[in-house]
Amino acid sequence: MSARQPLPHWVTAFLMPALNVALAFVIGGLVVLAIGENPLEAVSVLIYGAFGYGEGWGYTLHFATNFMFTGLAVALVFHMGMFNIGVEGQAYVAGLAIMVALAFDQTHWTVVFVTSIITAGVLGAMWALIPAYLQAKRGSHIVITTIMFNFIASSLMSYMLGQVITRPGANAETETIDPVGRLPLLRDIPGLEFFGFSPVNVSIFLAIAAGFFVYWLLWHTKFGYKIRALGHNPNAVRYAGVSAVTVIIITMMISGALAGLVAVNEAVGVQKRLVVGYVNGAGFVGIAVAFMGRSHPIGVALSALLFGALYQGGQELAFEMPSVSRDMVVVIQALVILFTGAMSELFRPALERVFSARSPGAETAKAASESGSG
């Protein structure tokens, strides 16, 4: 076996991930086949459920909004060469922002919107701060600490919802936001009535803005350059006199804040109150979304949309084909993470053969490198 050969950029950037995603869906299809249903029929039900009518679109976009926030949160830290697996917990703790929304719900939705963005962002950032500090200063592995913090968040929130901020007479949920302060749904905007009863709301614009923000931060600021440099070569960054500690802590806090914005869409915008386990796995979907989108905001947006469609279409599918459980979506999510994340090089040997056979230039280069190393 020889060392890796260079492949054209479009192959590594587009073709390889596309093949990996395709493989994930093919295996997902085999699972559907194994339980005795027709995968093609399942796909058509899924696509109709997600995009076939206005309300379906609305739900797809609503799920995609959550996944955009969590996907960006994972992607940002991934540029630093680290892995924030604590997005779920950061989003959960940020749910406490509902208390601020409840405090202002007699004013105007814009006040509720702005204050809950700030509070949710700060809470998410604070929950990311300790693991970030421990990684940067004490060298404890951020993956393990953020996993632990997910569980600590879960205990903390079940305590808060059980004993501290509960609505009197209710079990583990807060008061509901007054209609005066609720975020407008897209169907309330003239011309967009076709979204029907779907919960997609103004937070989707916040998600789009977050995408532009991450793009600007990473590729158009000095700080973003430091983030990416740290991801490529931590030693070079240190020799250049940049404090890795500061970069790690601030990036993780921005990531936590992005994760926290799930609270604005899901808790403040849709459920209008806080319930136990309200994040419901959106933080973990963010991992799949970030990998599939190659950690680029445009890719993240597209894969957030795809996963939004899977979640919405999956509900429709479970309804139409009772033997295909909703959890089929989790299987697809797992396969996407496996193939685009852990086995991203799966097709490289085959592609190398194809492309080196095609271009004679590569062949001579290969021969030269082999004689050189041999």
Place this chain on the structure above:
Amino acid sequence: MDFSDIILVLDSSVRLAVPLLFAALAGLYSERSGVVDIGLEGKLLGAAFAAAAAAAVTGSAWIGLGAGIVVSISMAMIHAFASVNMRGNQIISGVALNFLALGVTVVLAEAWFRRGGNTPNLSGDQRFGSIDLPFAAEAQANIPFVGEIYAQLISGHNILVYLAFLAVPITAYVMFHTRFGLRVRAVGENPTALDTAGMSVGWLRYQAIFVTGILCGAGGAYLSTAQGASFTDNMTAGRGFIALAALIFAKWRPWQAMFTCLLFGFLSAMQIRLQGVEFPLIGEVPVQAIQALPYILTVILLAGFVGRAIPPKSIGQPYVKER
């Protein structure tokens, strides 16, 4: 709380510690060989489902155990392939396998049994029953204290409990007194040295991860066919991660892992008892604080404020031969 209450709490601590112990020892093999395994949770879950499903269909708990181990090993081999052959990110592979188990178990349970993602209830030979050690009843009747400890705490568990505790000295022996153990530890610390000595880094890691698969399989089977009596959706509920925490807490050592698992088992046994109990000075402790304690303790230890957990040196890094 009198003496028999204490025995009762300790007894349930032992039972709760068993799945953690299987998973922690499982993780020990993989991580000592330099491959991070945050997929312990997924392997436990997959095995729990396979064991319950096979036991329900065949009527034998032993066939269930076998099915659990086979599924767990298969998942471990996917992890080995991603980590060794693909040189992929081991954490991502673990995350993926956790979700794979979470999804596939429910999809298959729903398709095969139509019980909302659960398997049918198991009874009789479909489960591992408790074993009474010789003279347990006589000892309890005739010898004070020691007799009760023997009869209640040591006797009367199912076979998997004894196997879990037996796996501790075996693991300690294998890791620290055999050639295989020496090599596994070496490959986790300095794979280049082994490669230079003409041994295959990848093959050693495959072997270690295979053992991880066996032990996680037994842990999963314990959950659904010994401790419980069916598979339920996401029944591991984070035990794989507590086991990972226990492994780190034990600094990747078998005996310490056993004591940590017993401690974490004790904490969860106390959760129910401490509900609503007033302590002097601190007052009532919320049950969630005790739930979170294993995770908090692990974070503190990892941060190096009390002691320091230093992982195997080459953990998480795919091995690339220099050319």
